[in-house]
Amino acid sequence: MDKIELLAPAGDLEKLKTAVDYGADAVYFGGELFSLRAGAGNLTIPQMEEGIAYAHARNVRCYLTLNIFAHNEDILPLEDYLIKIKALDIDAFIVSDPGIMLMIREVMPQAEIHLSTQANMTNYKTARFWQQQGVKRIVLARELTFEEIRLLRQKLPEEMELEAFVQGAMCISYSGRCLLSNFMIERDANRGQCAHPCRWKYALVEEQRPGEYYPVEEDERGTYILNSRDLCMIEHIPELVSAGVASAKIEGRMKSSFYVATIVGAYRKAIDAYYEDPQRYVFREEWMRELKKVSHREFTTGFYFNQPTNKDQNYQTSAYTREYSFIGVVRSYDPDTKMAVVEQRNKMTVGEEIEVFGPYTDYFSQKLEVLLDEEGNPIESAPHPQQILQIKMERPVSENFMLRKRKEQ
Template sequence: MTIGKKPELLAPAGNLEKLKFAIHYGADAVYIGGKQFGLRAKAGNFSFEDMEEGVAFANKYGAKVYVAANIIAHNENLEGAHEYFKKLYDIGIAAVIVADPALISACRESAPNLEVHISTQASIANWRTVQFWKNQGIPRVVLAREVSLEEIKEMKEKVDIEIEAFVHGAMCISYSGRCVLSNHMTARDANRGGCAQSCRWNYDLFEDGTDGSVSISDRADEAYTMSSKDLSMVEHLPDLIHAGVDSLKIEGRMKSIHYVATVVNVYRKIIDTYFEDPANYQLDPEWVDEIWKAAQRSLTTAFYYNEPTEKDQLFGKPDRITKYDFAGLVLEYDEATQIATIQQRNSFKVGDEIEFFGPNFYHFKQTIKEIWNEHGEKMDIAKHPMMITKVKVDQPVRYYDMMRKSK
């Protein structure tokens, strides 16, 4: 079996803390947003100072930082673009992810050595469009989510270019980059960072042919009638590798630290395990179970194998998904006493069953038997945010391991 180089694992980072967790848990690169020109206006986003710290951290671990500047710009959005891209280059950003030709031009004029990737907002769904961007000197394109595996194979066969494709995360009800539902319903421009996610709202359903006065919502199992299931290729990653995908992208700059760490951890494990022995690779059911611990909706393979149907939408009764809280972060571990110093992130108490997990898919469960505060005083519950506690653990833990519990 002939396979190419190991693909990049690209993770979302909505703020500086998420960036550090993503890289610590195995991301080869992260994509972030700045204070301008990005599509996640409500994410934490990065100041230039945050970017400098993030790049320094990434460099320490041999990782890269990309900045999404992928709005569809109107005239008033173009001010300051030249200075912005020059600053990103000076900071050491590895590439910018852009959709608008005006912003591409601004980047090339002000920071000609800053690499440009074409965003999924450009809705790239055929090989001739890929060839167009290749002819413009673009080294990488981020495909629309609506592309199949067979289409990716054809793109790679016909065009020598890096391809980045989504492997996990939220799906849009609309074609990538072409939604105006938020604009229409809330006057918030989805293509300039203000998406209200109108498709995720709970809508009334009305009997067809009536004047809208006869609601049938009480007869429907589910009123989230436009909401897609989330993408997950965790069970099919070798197919994307064989198709020639160069960068495997996880969606979710607004997702939690627990989500980012869990999903990155699983995909890192799968990629590394596959490349250790491709011929004998087998999916471990534990990897799938772990993904469900971070899942917020039911999962689908979306467009990769066939056109989605109603089974790929959140119609009917939703799957029962056990939710998990990020309960604590390991700061220290004393091997002699088997006591871990934990920074509390969500309430936990004596008697709770919790699970520790860390990079390289390390994890174990135990029951909390005793808790001490930072002064060594016993306590029954750790309920104050960010408080420092000590907990006796059944197995060794390491700095930056996480503790979680089911809700």
């Protein structure tokens, strides 16, 4: 049985390597231009070359997002960019705009094309059209239910793959149809510059009473009327597989390496456990608890089971839940001394309880008892960003293991 692909975001080179290390089957990333996440770190051409080599050495596929809706002024720069990246061993291009598809075909005739969710593909007739244009995979619009996905799978040739988002931020607008950001502050969501006005707090102002703000309320729940919860489908791996989804996609190129490691690690465990014995598969609550240790909003299953209701919105706040802090990443480990060299990411102090986790492992807890600076001198705390530390570990660790702690400490 071919496993469903676990597809992870790679906002920069570090996050790409983290996604690979923690179990992604494929990663998607943007270059410095023409991607819908202009605010992500993104990758230069040399970084793409390094990242692709790192991923391919570990049998992980690499997809480049070129999914803006181009304006005339984008055409010549994009043509130049395609020529510059032609030699890179990119496995597929994620594209929304038919014109960009045409340009890729002109420069790289054999390139594999995936249709971005921005194209808002919601029915099997449209899917057949895109197949006739040479598209290998369709990233489904988030507005499709399981019932619709199953029908799509039945109506399409076997070689046409379906990819679906399973984790991350949800947009209040229909896929590829948001104009709010462009209208309000002239930052075009369809060219990678979305300001996320759906997360802002709104009030009502009467024309003749400027400065008098009336709250937009719904049963005392607050005023964040456009603010969706985050998508989370980790409890529903069997349904995704049975619906015919070939690739489970995690949103989050703007998120941290800690986020990528945690989310990819949890989904990797859930997917592997399912395929070990599909008939006896049982979801483990610890996987959900892991997901909640990174910055997140309350979760929803989006459109998969039905049309979302008011229970899928958060009317009280647009803030994230942040119960844990990412405090460090292991750079090396000496099994003889049990000392790890750690790059600090947030303040840690001797005596605190910390959690340590890594790829394909369960986390463990320990008290931070031995903390040394880079020269080996004892210190009580590490407050400086990216400070190099030495920490005594109660269990063996490896490079790229991560450290976290509860915030109330």
